Structures are given as structure tokens and as C-alpha cells.
Amino acid sequence: MFSRILMDDIEELYNLYIDSLFAYGIRLGFNREQVMDSIHNVYQRIMLSNKTKELRSPKSYLFKSLRNELYDEYRKGIRMERVEGNIEDASFHLQISVEDMLIADEVKVEVKSKINKIMDQLSSRQREVIYLRYTQNYEYQQIADIMGIGVPSCRNLILKALKVLRSENADYFLFLALLKNTH
Amino acid sequence: MLTQDPAGTSYWEEYLNQNPGDKANFIQAKTQFQKAYFKEERLTENEKDALYQKLIRRKATEVKGNRKIFRSYTKYAIAATLALLISIGLYYYRYNASKLPSEILVEYNPIQENVILISGDNHYLFESNTALKINESGIVDENGDSLKTVINDYNTLIVPYGKRSELVLSDGSKLWVNSGSKLKFPSKFSDRERRVYLEGEIYIEVAKNSSRPFIVETPKVKVDVLGTMFNVNAYSDSFVSEDRVVVVEGSVGVKTTSGDRTKLVANESATFTEAELIKERVDVDRFTSWKNGYLLFNDTPMEKVLLELSRYYNITFSEESQNISEQTCTGKIYLSDDVSDVLKTLSILIDGSFTIKQK
Structure with a gap:
């Protein structure tokens, strides 16, 4: 049996982060069922280890665990089906939405395609790092931790991504500068 | 300026200082971009709840030893063997052989919810169809373990879509609770009467006791009995609009909230709509037949078959299903835990295929 305190902590952790965790899993290119299964396993492991109190940054810990869990499952799947595949091919998806009654449809489409074009110029890992930094507000240290890379290479990845964005067109950089939040 | 990136801010401030003519364009572009966001895939509230329940279910099951947490692989292995059984039981007659094969989309919520028993502050979750019993000490589960129950209050049993449960009440009356139902029942009946509250469907064999009438109360109707076997169907969902009471043995009195009364004997049924x-x-x-784990059809229009399956599994069939709605079906459909078993069989029997889409 689990203690009452642990269950309260788990419930809080669950309610706080389930949405962003799920969205992140989907962005990593996995389907709903796989993401739900993995989220289940991540929380289960925390419950079993009884370590909710020791988690200094639960959000980045959860992101990291989910990412590892999904990729582990992915690798297992490849082994079982004997299909050649490279984990780095897995792509990070950012679907753009523009919703505002006051903006004309043509403009929406234009804005969307502009942003999509920018995003296409980034590598999958660059997209992920941009997402984690600018919409999830993670620090370099945490991003490095989540993605399993060193802080310097994390910083490099972001700088490179920004360079790509700046070099293409001023519009793009405007977008990044304004990028506030996800809905 | 709202920004996440200080470098971006200073870049634009500098740019605008040098090119004041671009300011209007900049502001317009800014408002447009501000409306753009990364679309997030979301779980529905139901999915979130179900996932959470699955997570904490370990609490309830751990007591009984190391039961495995849900893993989809084994489920599918069982599914394959069951599908075979169903196809033998179902006979099907084709009317419109000339029609083109239809592809029917089935919307389905993939998360299987648990049967839940609520007694006071205690919640118990059961992964599969369960059988509960009430004795002097309270509610006892399938393995004979006593569950902590409140004695002088009503308990609630919630049976989700795709599941069934059995329950023996304190007076010995036996109940089968169908999928998508909620039943309130006391751990101990009062001296004057035996009363349970129902939303959904039950089949009940009432223990004879002429001094304490048994009453099944639903939002629309009250069924009054002394000792008998009967079925009450009183779903509040949108699948079936009418409530129905069917008597198998003995007799019951029926009174609707709108004041209509009637008496039913064996092999009689009463249906109620708003008006009549x-x-x-x-x-x-x-x-x-559902209480024995299958649905029975006798020259039943496919439309009705699909309707009953919709109700049982909480699924919806796409419009293309109308192409087959006039075909009829005779035989049994086994109510497997996995809806895809049933659909697999149906797709063999009709000129069409079912594609499951997650809700």
C-alpha cells in the first residue's frame, strides 16, 4: 500500500503536468496510446520509488523520464520487428494554429505557412530545444538533462537554431521573439 | 514588448530605431504572430481520469498479491481466440447483396474504465467484471475478502461501458448490473422495505419476503415487487430513449413519475416514453441474455444490433452503417471485453469493414 502523502503528491504531480507531458510525447512523434502507456509507467515508477519529495524539479524530471521511456519502447519495438531505424530520425512536431476571429483566413494561412517554413529549416532536435526553451521555459541545465546532452551542446543547439532563424528573414526572428506560450 | 528572448527584443528595438518607417508593418506583423501558437494535442477529461485511475488502481489490487498492471499485448492474444467463438454463434442473412461494400468508422474510447464501488469514503476499483456479495459484516469481494463498508448508508456501484457485474444483496436477492449503469444499494435494508436506486440496466431475482416489499426506483419509474425475476432498463443516456421493465417470473407493479400505473406478469414488458x-x-x-454475457437476436434489423452494441461499448458507428441497417441478424453475439472482437466478427459477416477510431 502507498501512503496517503505519496498519493496526494502523485495526484498533484499528475494534475499539474499531465497536459504538457502528453503534448510533449505527441510532439516526439508517438501515438496517443503509446504516450498514455509511457506516462503511466513514468508515474508508476515514481510511486514505486517513493521519491516525490526528493524531486527538485519534478517537471523536467517527468519530461526526461517520458522521453526516455518513449525512446526505450521505440527501440524495443524496432528490435522485435527487426526494422532498421535510427532514433535520431524521430522527428519533433510543432503544429501551428492561428485562431482569432479578427484575423482574415488568408492572413492566418500566410502566418501559418511562414511559421511552418521557419520550422522546416530547423532540425528535429533544434525544434525540440526551441520548444523546451521558449514555450516550456526551461533553463539550459534542465534542457540538457531532459535531452540527455551536455549543457555546452545544448547551448550550441539553441544558438545554431537561433542563427538559422535570424539568417533567413527578419520576420522569422520576430516570431521567435514574440513566441510566448502554447494554448 | 512581451518577449521570451531578450536578444530578440534588443534586436527589434535597434532595428526600429534605425528604420522608423517600418514601425506600422512591425506592429501589424506582431499582432498577427501573437495569435499564432503551437497546437497542443490534449487528453480529454475522461482519458485523464481513466489514466489516473489506472495508475492508482494498484492500491486496490496490491492487497490481493502481485497482479500485473495493464499491458495491452496479452489482451490482444485473447481477443483472437474469442473472435472465433462469436462467428460461430451468429447467423446472418443478407438482403442487399448488390450494395457496395461499406466502410464503417467506429468511434471508441480505448481506455477501459474500472468497475467502482463507493462506500462512504472508501473507493474500490475492479479491473474486470466482478461479483460482490453482502453478508452480516458488509460487502465481500470475489475472493471472499471483506471490504470496508458503511453499514447504515447507501453504497454506489458504478459499472462502466463494456463491463458487467453481479451483486447479492443482504436479503439474498441477486442482481446483474449491465454496462454503463449506476446502482445505489444499502448494506442492510430497513425493516419496512427494500429499496435500490438505478440508472442503467439490471436483471434481478428478488428473494421472497411478503412483509418487506422490494422497490427498484429509477428517474422515471418505480417498480414494486414481492418476489420475482425481472429486468429493468432505465438508461439516462441518448442511445435508447425509452425505459423498459420485463418480467420473467412472478408479477410486479409499475408506477411512472408521470402517474401511470400498471401490473405486469411473466413474459410481459412495459415501455415508457415521456407520453405513454x-x-x-x-x-x-x-x-x-446480456446477464449471461451475450446478446440474443432473432431476425433483428442490423440497425438495432448496432444500437445495442453502441450502448454496451459506448461506441458510435459512422453514417455508412445505414447501408447495412436493413440487413437482419439472428443468433448470439458474445460480449467480449474487447469491442474489436465483436467488430471483427461483424465485418466478416457483412459486406463491410469497421475501422476503430479513438474518441
Whole structure:
């Protein structure tokens, strides 16, 4: 049996982060069922280890665990089906939405395609790092931790991504500068 | 300026200082971009709840030893063997052989919810169809373990879509609770009467006791009995608009909230809509077979078959299903835990295929 305190902590952790965790899993290119299964396993492991109190940054810990869990499952799947595949091919998806009654449809489409074009110029890992930094507000240290890379290479990845964005067109950089939040 | 990136801010401030003519364009572009966001895939509230329940279910099951947490692989292995069984039981007659094969989309919520028993502050979750019993000490589960129960208050049993449960009440009356139902029952009945509250469907064998009438109360109707076997169907969902009481043995009195009354004897059924009460003689097996784990059809239009499956599994069939709605079906459909078993069989029998889409 689990203690009452642990269950309260788990419930809080669950309610706080389930949405962003799920969205992140989907962005990593996995389907709903796989993401739900993995989220289940991540929380289960925390419950079993009884370590909710020791988690200094639960959000980045959860992101990291989910990412590892999904990729582990992915690798297992490849082994079982004997299909050649490279984990780095897995792509990070950012679907753009523009919703505002006051903006004309043509403009929406234009804005969307502009942003999509920018995003296409980034590598999958660059997209992920941009997402984690600018919409999830993670620090370099945490991003490095989540993605399993060193802080310097994390910083490099972001700088490179920004360079790509700046070099293409001023519009793009405007977008990044304004990028506030996800809905 | 709202920004996440200080470098971006200073870049634009500098740019605008040098090119003041671009300011209007900049502001317009800014408002447009501000409306753009990364679309997030979301779980529905139900999915979130179900996932959470699955997570904490370990609490309830751990007591009984190391039961495995849900893993989809084993489920599918069982599914394959079951599908075979169903196809033998179902006979099907084709009317419109000339019609083109239709592809029917089935919307389905992939998360299987648990049967839940609520007694006071205690919640118990059961992964599969369960059988509970009440004795002097309270509610006892399938393995004979006593569950902590409140004695002087009503308990609630919630049976989700795709599941069934059995329950023996403190007076010995036996109940089968169908999928998508909620039943309130006391751990101990009062001296004057035995009363339970229902939303959904039950089949009940009432223990004889002439001094304490048994009453099944639903939002629309009250069924009053002394000792008998009967089925009450009183779903509040949108699949079936009418409530129905079917008597297998003995007799019952029926009173609707709008004031209509009637008495029913064996092999009689009463249906109620907002406006009227219809009494008729029926083949009772057709209405009670679900308690034995299958649906029974006798020259039944496919439309009705699909409707009953919709209700049982909480699924919706796409419009293309109308192409087959006039075909009829005779035989049994086994109510497997996995809806895809049933659909697999149906797709073999009709000129069409079912594609499951997650809700």
C-alpha cells in the first residue's frame, strides 16, 4: 500500500503536468496510446520509488523520464520487428494554429505557412530545444538533462537554431521573439 | 514588448530605431504572430481520469498479491481466440447483396474504465467484471475478502461501458448490473422495505419476503415487487430513449413519475416514453441474455444490433452503417471485453469493414 502523502503528491504531480507531458510525447512523434502507456509507467515508477519529495524539479524530471521511456519502447519495438531505424530520425512536431476571429483566413494561412517554413529549416532536435526553451521555459541545465546532452551542446543547439532563424528573414526572428506560450 | 528572448527584443528595438518607417508593418506583423501558437494535442477529461485511475488502481489490487498492471499485448492474444467463438454463434442473412461494400468508422474510447464501488469514503476499483456479495459484516469481494463498508448508508456501484457485474444483496436477492449503469444499494435494508436506486440496466431475482416489499426506483419509474425475476432498463443516456421493465417470473407493479400505473406478469414488458406506457408480451430471453454475457437476436434489423452494441461499448458507428441497417441478424453475439472482437466478427459477416477510431 502507498501512503496517503505519496498519493496526494502523485495526484498533484499528475494534475499539474499531465497536459504538457502528453503534448510533449505527441510532439516526439508517438501515438496517443503509446504516450498514455509511457506516462503511466513514468508515474508508476515514481510511486514505486517513493521519491516525490526528493524531486527538485519534478517537471523536467517527468519530461526526461517520458522521453526516455518513449525512446526505450521505440527501440524495443524496432528490435522485435527487426526494422532498421535510427532514433535520431524521430522527428519533433510543432503544429501551428492561428485562431482569432479578427484575423482574415488568408492572413492566418500566410502566418501559418511562414511559421511552418521557419520550422522546416530547423532540425528535429533544434525544434525540440526551441520548444523546451521558449514555450516550456526551461533553463539550459534542465534542457540538457531532459535531452540527455551536455549543457555546452545544448547551448550550441539553441544558438545554431537561433542563427538559422535570424539568417533567413527578419520576420522569422520576430516570431521567435514574440513566441510566448502554447494554448 | 512581451518577449521570451531578450536578444530578440534588443534586436527589434535597434532595428526600429534605425528604420522608423517600418514601425506600422512591425506592429501589424506582431499582432498577427501573437495569435499564432503551437497546437497542443490534449487528453480529454475522461482519458485523464481513466489514466489516473489506472495508475492508482494498484492500491486496490496490491492487497490481493502481485497482479500485473495493464499491458495491452496479452489482451490482444485473447481477443483472437474469442473472435472465433462469436462467428460461430451468429447467423446472418443478407438482403442487399448488390450494395457496395461499406466502410464503417467506429468511434471508441480505448481506455477501459474500472468497475467502482463507493462506500462512504472508501473507493474500490475492479479491473474486470466482478461479483460482490453482502453478508452480516458488509460487502465481500470475489475472493471472499471483506471490504470496508458503511453499514447504515447507501453504497454506489458504478459499472462502466463494456463491463458487467453481479451483486447479492443482504436479503439474498441477486442482481446483474449491465454496462454503463449506476446502482445505489444499502448494506442492510430497513425493516419496512427494500429499496435500490438505478440508472442503467439490471436483471434481478428478488428473494421472497411478503412483509418487506422490494422497490427498484429509477428517474422515471418505480417498480414494486414481492418476489420475482425481472429486468429493468432505465438508461439516462441518448442511445435508447425509452425505459423498459420485463418480467420473467412472478408479477410486479409499475408506477411512472408521470402517474401511470400498471401490473405486469411473466413474459410481459412495459415501455415508457415521456407520453405513454406500452404493455406487450415479449420473448424475455431477448431482453435478459446480456446477464449471461451475450446478446440474443432473432431476425433483428442490423440497425438495432448496432444500437445495442453502441450502448454496451459506448461506441458510435459512422453514417455508412445505414447501408447495412436493413440487413437482419439472428443468433448470439458474445460480449467480449474487447469491442474489436465483436467488430471483427461483424465485418466478416457483412459486406463491410469497421475501422476503430479513438474518441
